[in-house]
Amino acid sequence: MSTDVTPEAPGAEGRPLASRRGTTPGRFGNRLFAGLSTASGILILVTLAAVAIFLVREALPAITASPAAYADFTRDLNLGQYIGPLVFGTVLAALIALVIAVPLSIGIALFIAHYAPKRLSGPVAYVVDLLAAIPSVVYGLWGFFWLVPKIGPIMDWISQKLGFIPIFADYAPPAKNVTSAAIVLAVMILPIITAVSREVFLQTPRLHIEASLALGATRWEVARQAILPFGRSGVISASMLGLGRALGETMAVLMILAPFARGTEVYSIKILASAEHQTIAANIAQQIREAHGMGVSVLIASGLALFAITLVVNMAARWIVARRAAFSGAN
Amino acid sequence: MTAVTDRPVPAPDVAPNFTTSPSGRRRKRTNAIMATLVTLAFLIALVPLISLLTEVVIRGGSMLTWQFISTDMTGVFGDSPDGGVRHAILGTLQITGLATLISAPIGLFAAVYLVEYGHGRLAKTLTFFVDVMTGIPSIVAGLFAVALFAILIGPAYRSGVMGAIALSVLMIPVVVRSCEEMLKLVPNELREASYALGVPKYLTIIKVVLRTSLAGIVTSIVLAIARVIGETAPLLLTVGIVTSMNTSMLDGRVATLPVFAYSQYSQDALGVGADRAWGAALVLILIIMILNLVARFISSRFSIAEK
Amino acid sequence: MSKRIDVSDLDIYYGDFKAVQGVTMAIEPRSVTALIGPSGCGKSTFLRTLNRMHEVIPGARVEGKAVMDGVDIYGSGVDPVEVRRQIGMVFQRPNPFPTMSIRENVLAGVKLNNRRMPKAAADELVEGSLRHANLWNEVKDRLDKPGSGLSGGQQQRLCIARAIAVSPQVLLMDEPCSALDPISTLAIEDLIHELKEDYTIVIVTHNMQQASRVSDRTGFFNLEATGQPGQLVEMDDTTTMFSAPSKKATEDYISGRFG
Numbered sequence: 001m002s003t004d005v006t007p008e009a010p011g012a013e014g015r016p017l018a019s020r021r022g023t024t025p026g027r028f029g030n031r032l033f034a035g036l037s038t039a040s041g042i043l044i045l046v047t048l049a050a051v052a053i054f055l056v057r058e059a060l061p062a063i064t065a066s067p068a069a070y071a072d073f074t075r076d077l078n079l080g081q082y083i084g085p086l087v088f089g090t091v092l093a094a095l096i097a098l099v100i101a102v103p104l105s106i107g108i109a110l111f112i113a114h115y116a117p118k119r120l121s122g123p124v125a126y127v128v129d130l131l132a133a134i135p136s137v138v139y140g141l142w143g144f145f146w147l148v149p150k151i152g153p154i155m156d157w158i159s160q161k162l163g164f165i166p167i168f169a170d171y172a173p174p175a176k177n178v179t180s181a182a183i184v185l186a187v188m189i190l191p192i193i194t195a196v197s198r199e200v201f202l203q204t205p206r207l208h209i210e211a212s213l214a215l216g217a218t219r220w221e222v223a224r225q226a227i228l229p230f231g232r233s234g235v236i237s238a239s240m241l242g243l244g245r246a247l248g249e250t251m252a253v254l255m256i257l258a259p260f261a262r263g264t265e266v267y268s269i270k271i272l273a274s275a276e277h278q279t280i281a282a283n284i285a286q287q288i289r290e291a292h293g294m295g296v297s298v299l300i301a302s303g304l305a306l307f308a309i310t311l312v313v314n315m316a317a318r319w320i321v322a323r324r325a326a327f328s329g330a331n
Numbered sequence: 332m333t334a335v336t337d338r339p340v341p342a343p344d345v346a347p348n349f350t351t352s353p354s355g356r357r358r359k360r361t362n363a364i365m366a367t368l369v370t371l372a373f374l375i376a377l378v379p380l381i382s383l384l385t386e387v388v389i390r391g392g393s394m395l396t397w398q399f400i401s402t403d404m405t406g407v408f409g410d411s412p413d414g415g416v417r418h419a420i421l422g423t424l425q426i427t428g429l430a431t432l433i434s435a436p437i438g439l440f441a442a443v444y445l446v447e448y449g450h451g452r453l454a455k456t457l458t459f460f461v462d463v464m465t466g467i468p469s470i471v472a473g474l475f476a477v478a479l480f481a482i483l484i485g486p487a488y489r490s491g492v493m494g495a496i497a498l499s500v501l502m503i504p505v506v507v508r509s510c511e512e513m514l515k516l517v518p519n520e521l522r523e524a525s526y527a528l529g530v531p532k533y534l535t536i537i538k539v540v541l542r543t544s545l546a547g548i549v550t551s552i553v554l555a556i557a558r559v560i561g562e563t564a565p566l567l568l569t570v571g572i573v574t575s576m577n578t579s580m581l582d583g584r585v586a587t588l589p590v591f592a593y594s595q596y597s598q599d600a601l602g603v604g605a606d607r608a609w610g611a612a613l614v615l616i617l618i619i620m621i622l623n624l625v626a627r628f629i630s631s632r633f634s635i636a637e638k
Numbered sequence: 639m640s641k642r643i644d645v646s647d648l649d650i651y652y653g654d655f656k657a658v659q660g661v662t663m664a665i666e667p668r669s670v671t672a673l674i675g676p677s678g679c680g681k682s683t684f685l686r687t688l689n690r691m692h693e694v695i696p697g698a699r700v701e702g703k704a705v706m707d708g709v710d711i712y713g714s715g716v717d718p719v720e721v722r723r724q725i726g727m728v729f730q731r732p733n734p735f736p737t738m739s740i741r742e743n744v745l746a747g748v749k750l751n752n753r754r755m756p757k758a759a760a761d762e763l764v765e766g767s768l769r770h771a772n773l774w775n776e777v778k779d780r781l782d783k784p785g786s787g788l789s790g791g792q793q794q795r796l797c798i799a800r801a802i803a804v805s806p807q808v809l810l811m812d813e814p815c816s817a818l819d820p821i822s823t824l825a826i827e828d829l830i831h832e833l834k835e836d837y838t839i840v841i842v843t844h845n846m847q848q849a850s851r852v853s854d855r856t857g858f859f860n861l862e863a864t865g866q867p868g869q870l871v872e873m874d875d876t877t878t879m880f881s882a883p884s885k886k887a888t889e890d891y892i893s894g895r896f897g
Contacts, residue, residue: 033533037448040440041457044503048460051467051475051500058478107372115369118696124373131380133619135561137589138612141596142383145390145605187379194376207733211797213694215747215804216723218358220365225746229737241466248468250564251589255596281470285567288477296477296486303474307467314466318459339766339805347641347709347724347807349716358719358750 052307059304062297073295075263083302085260088267089178089277090306093253094246096182096271101189101246102239106228108190109197109235114223125198132191140255143184148175148256155179155272171272176258178277184252189242196241200234201227233320240317244310250281257282280306391613394606400614403586404574412603416611418576419591423618426491426570426587427560429580430498435552437499438506445507446514447536464504472500473565489571491580494587497565505555513547514540546633550626557622561615563589588615641707641807641838642667643688648702649867650683650692657683659867661702663857665808670830670839672849672876675859676891680868681842682730684859685810688840689725690718706807723747726806730813732793734785734800741781743796744768747804763803771799772829791822798829802837809833811841815848827852846892850880858888 062070067078074082108128112121152175159171171177208226217225228235259278260266268276280302291299351359399415407414441461445454476497480488517540525535541548571584572594592611595604643665650658658680665671673681686692687700690711704711711721734743744764748755755763764781768774773795777788785796794814801809811830815823830852833839843849849856857873872885883889 029533030531034448037440037444040437041444043437044441045457045460048464054475054478058481104372104375107369108376111369111373115366128376135589135615137563137592141608141612142386146382146386190376207729207731208735210729211733214691214722214727216719217750218362218719220362221750244466250470281468284470285564288568300474300478303471307471310466310468311463314463318462339802347706349709349720351717351720355717355720
């Protein structure tokens with residue numbers, strides 16, 4: 001320890017103020033602590049950059065090579081032809097999940113925030129949050145063993161009655177199609193959309209609710225006139241967050257969806273048909289064990305596409321949230 | 332006063348009628364229908380939850396024997412009902428343990444930075460990218476670990492560390508976010524009181540801020556563990572599956588509960604594999620449940636802010 | 639002719655707490671009744687019982703009678719939603735719906751009842767209500783702009799237009815000017831004068847000058863001590879109340895000895 005030798009004469013009261021500034025006992029600790037904290041922050045940014053950089057680096061061989069170099073793996077498709085249907089399947093599954101999950105979530109959030117008695121709303125919110133705690137592999141098991149057998153007959157019926165509409169055509173049992181996978185995805189994203197919507201609904205100013213009530217509005221009319229308009233942007237961004245999760249989910253799709261054969265280039269809107277879709281994430285998990293060299297590079301390139309898509313969706317969601325915060329501050 | 336003829340005026344002098352009017356009855360009906368729909372939405376959400384939990388408990392419960400928990404899969408072939416998940420339980424604990432050792436300090440210090448130090452551009456950037464990081468798909472985190480170690484060591488390398496790194500990418504933002512919330516709950520008066528006593532900033536943070544929010548921080552970290560312990564896809568890519576225990580984190584594949592459940596399912600979905608998958612799922616859910624209970628216990632027992 | 643309201647022996651509770659006790663008062667039709675008193679004395683609470691708004695707070699309830707032209711507002715078979723439609727309310731802080739345009743705000747109450755209103759009729763109603771609220775000339779060129787873009791006083795008049803667009807019998811005003819500047823306050827007071835030709839108006843105000851300017855009758859609420867229920871101390875013609883109140887407490891309050 002360096003000795004405290006300050007040139008100044010000690011003050012009359014013993015310890016001089018001036019010397020304390022030189023070697024305050026906290027000075028080293030302060031620096032260390034501030035340094036550690038800042039370094040951790042920077043490390044996170046570096047990690048995120050590393051994720052992008054390493055993915056790009058490993059994907060680059062496939063992006064720059066001629067299709068012949070990986071034709072073995074993609075069964076003669078070029079990179080665009082290989083990834084295109086996967087992107088389509090990913091987006092399709094996520095959108096179907098969203099179509100199912102958003103109305104349900106809004107309903108549940110309204111139930112918690114506006115309908116359920118105070119005593120009940122806490123436990124109800126807890127039950128919905130429980131859904132978020134269940135691992136995706138368990139959802140996969142549930143989807144395969146419980147949902148698929150139960151939903152098959154319903155899909156069969158729909159396909160027979162409404163099969164003249166192309167999207168419902170050509171159901172083939174078992175129901176290991178994109179819609180079954182999307183239903184499971186919907187259950188998985190339900191908690192996050194519900195939680196965020198619930199929060200914004202609860203923030204509806206008392207004044208707006210009372211204005212509506214004073215005009216003689218019923219409970220539902222209060223919801224329609226005051227709560228839903230107020231929460232709209234919150235619900236939108238919640239849905240985007242849910243979309244982001246649905247796009248990237250692997251296991252539920254991997255365990256439920258029967259994908260198209262490798263090397264086929266299908267863009268199918270028949271959401272009840274089997275073996276016509278696949279998502280990026282499930283495809284990576286399924287193919288990576290038999291891939292090597294260029295094959296891995298192709299898969300990483302597809303992962304990069306997924307990364308980019310989810311990044312855009314999530315940033316858009318955050319942007320909406322931020323914009324909304326700015327607005328409510330101004331009001 | 333301008334003469335306005337079309338201004339709204341009250342109805343002529345008749346006794347007021349507060350019974351529900353015909354149009355009111357229609358609105359009442361809409362109201363009742365919507366109330367039903369909204370309640371129905373909640374009931375629909377209960378269907379997957381209840382069916383899933385009963386399936387796990389019934390199908391997994393029949394597997395839950397001491398033998399299942401205390402043996403591994405060495406030498407188990409064909410339709411033999413033997414074998415168990417000991418190696419997978421230990422592997423899950425090893426890998427999430429290591430991921431926690433990596434994520435907790437980094438996440439906590441980053442949260443300290445955001446709350447106590449950061450005010451400038453770096454803090455804003457960090458907040459934004461932590462949000463972005465929350466949205467990284469788990470499979471991408473797995474691919475990142477694969478790509479990283481392919482460059483550092485070689486393409487065929489597989490080890491527990493890879494899995495821990497992949498999980499850390501998913502865990503760090505969760506830790507940062509929730510710890511940040513906990514630190515923000517510490518009232519500024521406490522910090523100022525400490526500064527006023529001449530305590531340096533780092534000691535104020537350690538002895539006042541972190542001390543006050545300790546229960547919250549521990550709760551956050553436990554909940555973050557519960558969040559990642561069930562991750563499957565990144566582990567499938569990085570640590571794969573083996574039949575017996577592997578205590579080395581640096582060399583070779585490690586079995587984990589989620590991947591065990593998946594691989595049993597994918598190898599033999601209609602036979603004994605399915606049973607083992609459900610058994611592993613139940614064990615996993617029990618671990619998550621215990622973690623959640625521990626978190627609740629800590630936050631209710633030790634929380635200062637509540638009292 | 640618009641309606642008179644007779645309140646007798648009204649007690650108001652929040653859970654077990656009795657907030658207001660034993661109010662008996664007659665509210666004359668086509669007049670302005672002002673309710674004054676120190677804060678916490680229950681005058682706003684009382685006002686909110688007149689259109690059954692107070693019961694949206696969990697645990698709030700009422701004992702006693704409030705009769706409008708022979709019909710008990712709290713009688714069995716009475717639909718609170720109908721009560722609120724016929725007894726309009728204007729709040730302390732202007733609260734136009736932020737996501738609706740000026741036009742939509744005025745029509746908000748009507749749309750609840752009659753979804754398919756011909757556009758011409760709707761236009762007429764919007765103009766009539768806004769004219770009646772002395773706001774037409776200021777907003778007629780921007781009816782499709784959001785109501786939150788108006789000034790505070792304009793917003794409050796928009797809320798009045800919204801309230802009268804459903805042709806209520808009675809208008810309740812809960813300190814409608816407390817969030818407004820003096821000029822906007824005068825505009826609202828002028829408006830109240832005009833509105834009383836058609837409506838029975840009850841206004842809660844903490845501003846004694848305002849009570850004396852706008853009202854025909856004044857009721858003074860007070861509470862004996864904190865924790866005690868508020869009570870109606872006395873009620874009389876406004877001129878009498880302000881020149882020769884019969885109770886000591888009223889005189890003290892009016893002459894400003896309460897702070």
